[in-house]
Structure formats: structure tokens, C-alpha cells
Amino acid sequence: MADKLKITLVKSTIGAVPKHKKTVEALGLRKLHHTVELPNNAAVKGMVNQVKHLVKVEEI
Structure with a gap:
């Protein structure tokens, strides 16, 4: 699993x-096409799941 x-x-x-x-x-995230790297944990996954229609997610 990715970090x-x-x-x-x-x-x-x-x-x-x-x-x-x-x-x-x-x-x-501030502007359109702005990218951030965040830890792969339950809190971040929950936030991403809530706005999955607005963001693109890649595992690093």
C-alpha cells in the first residue's frame, strides 16, 4: 500500500x-489543478471520498 x-x-x-x-x-487545495501530497490514512481517505467528484487521486 502506498505511503x-x-x-x-x-x-x-x-x-x-x-x-x-x-x-x-x-x-x-486552493486553485483548479493544484496538487498536494498527503499521507495515506483514514482521515484523508474519508475527506477524499466526500469530494471524489471534484478531485483526482493517485497513490505514490
Whole structure:
């Protein structure tokens, strides 16, 4: 299993549910096509699962 996840914002949060906007912000994603590397743990996976329609995830 991978140590880290590479998460990229691929869809705008304009018009998204406010809770999803906050989740994207909490993941550290600021602009469209911005990428962050986060640890592969249950908390991050849960956040990604909530906004899976807005992000692209790759295992590193």
C-alpha cells in the first residue's frame, strides 16, 4: 500500500455544497489543478471520498 496520496483539484468548487468547499480547503487545495501530497490514512481517505467528484487521486 502506498505511503502518500497525490490529490489534484480537477473540478471547480463554485456551486458545490458548502461542506464540500470546506473539505477541499482542508485538504490544502486552493486553485483548479493544484496538487498536494498527503499521507495515506483514514482521515484523508474519508475527506477524499466526500469530494471524489471534484478531485483526482493517485497513490505514490
